[in-house]
Amino acid sequence: MPDSISSIDELPLTDLIKGFPPGHAPVRLGEVGRQGWNLLREDLPLPLAVLKSDVIDANSRWMAQFLKASGAIIAPHGKTTMSPQLFRRQLADGAWAITVATVGQLQVCRRYGLKRLLLANQLVGRRAIAHVVSELARDPDFEFYALADSVEGVAMLAAEAERQGLARPINLLLEGGIAGARTGCRDLASALGVARAIKAAAPHLALAGVEGFEGLIHGASDAESERQVGAFLDFLVEIAAACGHEKLFRHGPVILSAGGSTYYDLVAERFAAAGLGETMVVLRSGCYLTQDSTAYRKAFQRIRARSPRAAGLEGGLGNALEVWTYVQSRPEPGRLILTAGKRDLSYDLDLPVPLAWHRPGSAGAPQPIPAGHEVVALNDQHAHVRVPAASPLQVGDMVALGISHPCTTFDKWQVMFLVDGAYNVVGAIRTFF
Amino acid sequence: MPDSISSIDELPLTDLIKGFPPGHAPVRLGEVGRQGWNLLREDLPLPLAVLKSDVIDANSRWMAQFLKASGAIIAPHGKTTMSPQLFRRQLADGAWAITVATVGQLQVCRRYGLKRLLLANQLVGRRAIAHVVSELARDPDFEFYALADSVEGVAMLAAEAERQGLARPINLLLEGGIAGARTGCRDLASALGVARAIKAAAPHLALAGVEGFEGLIHGASDAESERQVGAFLDFLVEIAAACGHEKLFRHGPVILSAGGSTYYDLVAERFAAAGLGETMVVLRSGCYLTQDSTAYRKAFQRIRARSPRAAGLEGGLGNALEVWTYVQSRPEPGRLILTAGKRDLSYDLDLPVPLAWHRPGSAGAPQPIPAGHEVVALNDQHAHVRVPAASPLQVGDMVALGISHPCTTFDKWQVMFLVDGAYNVVGAIRTFF
Numbered sequence: 001m002p003d004s005i006s007s008i009d010e011l012p013l014t015d016l017i018k019g020f021p022p023g024h025a026p027v028r029l030g031e032v033g034r035q036g037w038n039l040l041r042e043d044l045p046l047p048l049a050v051l052k053s054d055v056i057d058a059n060s061r062w063m064a065q066f067l068k069a070s071g072a073i074i075a076p077h078g079k080t081t082m083s084p085q086l087f088r089r090q091l092a093d094g095a096w097a098i099t100v101a102t103v104g105q106l107q108v109c110r111r112y113g114l115k116r117l118l119l120a121n122q123l124v125g126r127r128a129i130a131h132v133v134s135e136l137a138r139d140p141d142f143e144f145y146a147l148a149d150s151v152e153g154v155a156m157l158a159a160e161a162e163r164q165g166l167a168r169p170i171n172l173l174l175e176g177g178i179a180g181a182r183t184g185c186r187d188l189a190s191a192l193g194v195a196r197a198i199k200a201a202a203p204h205l206a207l208a209g210v211e212g213f214e215g216l217i218h219g220a221s222d223a224e225s226e227r228q229v230g231a232f233l234d235f236l237v238e239i240a241a242a243c244g245h246e247k248l249f250r251h252g253p254v255i256l257s258a259g260g261s262t263y264y265d266l267v268a269e270r271f272a273a274a275g276l277g278e279t280m281v282v283l284r285s286g287c288y289l290t291q292d293s294t295a296y297r298k299a300f301q302r303i304r305a306r307s308p309r310a311a312g313l314e315g316g317l318g319n320a321l322e323v324w325t326y327v328q329s330r331p332e333p334g335r336l337i338l339t340a341g342k343r344d345l346s347y348d349l350d351l352p353v354p355l356a357w358h359r360p361g362s363a364g365a366p367q368p369i370p371a372g373h374e375v376v377a378l379n380d381q382h383a384h385v386r387v388p389a390a391s392p393l394q395v396g397d398m399v400a401l402g403i404s405h406p407c408t409t410f411d412k413w414q415v416m417f418l419v420d421g422a423y424n425v426v427g428a429i430r431t432f433f
Numbered sequence: 434m435p436d437s438i439s440s441i442d443e444l445p446l447t448d449l450i451k452g453f454p455p456g457h458a459p460v461r462l463g464e465v466g467r468q469g470w471n472l473l474r475e476d477l478p479l480p481l482a483v484l485k486s487d488v489i490d491a492n493s494r495w496m497a498q499f500l501k502a503s504g505a506i507i508a509p510h511g512k513t514t515m516s517p518q519l520f521r522r523q524l525a526d527g528a529w530a531i532t533v534a535t536v537g538q539l540q541v542c543r544r545y546g547l548k549r550l551l552l553a554n555q556l557v558g559r560r561a562i563a564h565v566v567s568e569l570a571r572d573p574d575f576e577f578y579a580l581a582d583s584v585e586g587v588a589m590l591a592a593e594a595e596r597q598g599l600a601r602p603i604n605l606l607l608e609g610g611i612a613g614a615r616t617g618c619r620d621l622a623s624a625l626g627v628a629r630a631i632k633a634a635a636p637h638l639a640l641a642g643v644e645g646f647e648g649l650i651h652g653a654s655d656a657e658s659e660r661q662v663g664a665f666l667d668f669l670v671e672i673a674a675a676c677g678h679e680k681l682f683r684h685g686p687v688i689l690s691a692g693g694s695t696y697y698d699l700v701a702e703r704f705a706a707a708g709l710g711e712t713m714v715v716l717r718s719g720c721y722l723t724q725d726s727t728a729y730r731k732a733f734q735r736i737r738a739r740s741p742r743a744a745g746l747e748g749g750l751g752n753a754l755e756v757w758t759y760v761q762s763r764p765e766p767g768r769l770i771l772t773a774g775k776r777d778l779s780y781d782l783d784l785p786v787p788l789a790w791h792r793p794g795s796a797g798a799p800q801p802i803p804a805g806h807e808v809v810a811l812n813d814q815h816a817h818v819r820v821p822a823a824s825p826l827q828v829g830d831m832v833a834l835g836i837s838h839p840c841t842t843f844d845k846w847q848v849m850f851l852v853d854g855a856y857n858v859v860g861a862i863r864t865f866f
């Protein structure tokens with residue numbers, strides 16, 4: 001079994017994995033960048049998801065600047081990419097921890113040697129609870145946090161810690177939520193009830209902070225969304241203040257955590273002004289590293305528009321993720337069919353957008369897609385594109401699609417290739433979904 | 434590299450794979466059924482996708498009866514499950530071939546020893562075309578069919594066959610299509626143009642039949658959809674008759690192929706009555722083996738309602754696929770949050786439906802879900818369920834979800850467990866997406 005991030009370079013890739021050249025001998029992950037492959041030369045089969053290495057570098061630099069300026073730290077949500085190699089990159093950039101959504105995701109991180117993990121979810125289920133407790137018992141370097149929003153859930157964790165005789169507490173973040181939305185206590189009274197249950201379950205459990213997720217808030221306008229986010233953050237601060245007042249927290253700084261990829265500027269700002277004494281403000285954006293071409297691109301434009309701090313930084317976040325396809329048919333003058341579909345890219349927030357095209361055999365960089373080319377439907381393995389009758393695209397041409405929502409494209413690829421500005425393959429990442 | 438379907442049993446499963454118990458030692462795929470695992474006893478982490486073994490058996494038997502009664506043969510679409518073990522089952526049941534959507538999928542089938550494959554797509558791209566031609570040259574037992582709908586695409590295939598000096602033809606099915614829909618020639622004149630180009634590219638190419646996909650037809654009513662399907666099937670027969678008249682087909686029976694999982698009864702009926710001389714009617718349903726709880730369940734009800742032949746057969750197609758989850762939070766009396774989301778189940782046609790629930794530690798079979806429980810939203814890793822205030826469900830309970838559209842649930846699991854009627858794990862299948 002692997003036990004460190006570096007061992008991932010030894011994993012063999014074979015043509016059982018989508019995107020690997022059919023018939024090619026297996027290549028170790030760490031050797032992919034030395035094969036001399038180039039996307040535009042058709043060295044790889046399409047559809048193919050690629051990550052632009054230089055854009056990822058720039059996005060890393062921008063987020064590091066933002067964190068430094070805001071005083072927050074980050075535990076990037078690993079569920080976005082589920083790539084231990086990208087986690088390694090994020091930790092090297094200074095990330096405090098990696099966030100995960102499930103114990104399966106946690107286990108992938110553990111297998112690749114990660115020490116500090118935040119499960120941004122309630123820990124439930126016999127097998128999952130038992131595993132986390134046994135990992136905490138086995139490895140003194142494993143630092144773990146999970147969410148709690150019910151007395152029933154707290155009791156299940158305490159019971160298993162007691163059953164295994166765990167010698168240190170399970171750290172919990174008390175989750176505040178929003179009426180009609182996802183998990184989290186809806187009011188101060190129920191939150192305090194859960195916090196008191198955690199305190200009462202010492203030494204098996206410890207309350208390490210307060211957490212919420214504001215990313216599902218969608219008001220009637222940007223301003224209304226932001227007002228609701230502000231009110232929710234105030235609620236989380238109110239919970240933390242009340243827990244502090246009752247001395248329900250463990251010893252040490254109180255963790256305040258919120259922040260998906262849409263409102264992290266507001267989170268950093270509000271929590272910095274919480275006035276709760278010694279706190280650690282932990283953001284959890286998962287999408288900043290690659291961004292996208294639609295939803296998170298717009299979210300970042302909005303962050304810059306409202307946050308003077310974000311607007312004042314050098315550079316910015318750009319799209320690093322493209323899915324390349326072929327034109328397989330132009331059955332009508334106004335319609336193209338591409339070789340990529342729901343199996344290959346996101347379709348939960350927006351349809352993909354054509355970005356560029358390339359005719360195999362031609363020299364130079366890909367051409368920007370002409371106006372009027374629009375993806376209008378996806379099937380499992382196809383994209384339907386409406387095009388002007390004068391579109392230059394023909395059967396066999398290559399088309400790059402931009403996506404909306406990185407999480408739901410990453411999970412469709414076990415391997416994604418890293419490319420330089422000329423689409424030379426300089427490496428590859430493995431994902432574990 | 435694997436080279437036969439039986440070698441798949443040797444693949445090691447580890448806890449890097451979703452659904453495998455965290456911390457458990459690796460288990461070979463063929464040994465999964467001997468671990469003594471039971472879903473209801475919480476031996477496995479959730480979310481977990483399971484296939485009911487006895488329902489798959491019954492579905493197999495039903496389709497075998499239908500094919501015998503209709504005189505059609507089947508090349509089940511492998512893109513649905515991408516599981517060589519299920520392909521083995523389908524071939525053992527008498528399937529003529531396995532259908533694939535991409536050369537990556539074809540390559541998975543080849544690695545596991547499949548001999549006869551139908552690529553229900555245009556074959557495009559340097560790497561993909563070169564690979565298929567070299568496989569045809571290398572292995573005389575490899576029997577391959579692809580679609581063609583343009584003179585340009587035909588020319589690319591002929592050029593590569595010539596370049597490699599391929600000593601036998603690439604078999605093509607001429608694709609007929611529908612205005613405004615996906616691939617395929619829109620009218621008889623363009624279809625004949627493609628067919629003549631194939632004939633002219635002998636000995637590199639050969640026209641083996643005519644193909645279409647009627648599954649995207651959605652009229653204003655069932656009756657209108659069925660009328661449009663009938664008209665489209667007539668168009669395909671018209672193309673085949675014209676090609677036959679011009680003697681554009683290769684020697685031997687003419688293949689007529691259509692049929693997703695919604696209208697295969699109409700396809701079998703219309704093609705059987707084509708009056709074209711010696712033909713092979715090849716259906717391609719991918720979803721019959723597992724069915725689902727919504728879209729394909731309704732499609733099958735409709736098939737039985739309109740087809741006396743289907744209605745007269747013993748048994749029927751039932752749902753074999755469930756995704757089990759935990760209740761992780763009940764933050765309001767009227768709302769539950771489950772530990773499964775877009776990463777775990779289909780959401781492209783309909784939201785999942787709660788089917789049953791089970792309280793860990795309790796005896797007996799799962800309980801049917803009470804009335805009024807409805808999944809109202811999915812996030813990446815969560816399902817939001819509206820419940821009556823009197824719902825018995827609480828944190829830690831297990832809930833089974835039924836899905837709509839098997840293809841987009843299979844692609845979210847690298848391993849799916851096979852269970853018997855008491856949810857004992859009797860085996861597992863590996864998928865390759």
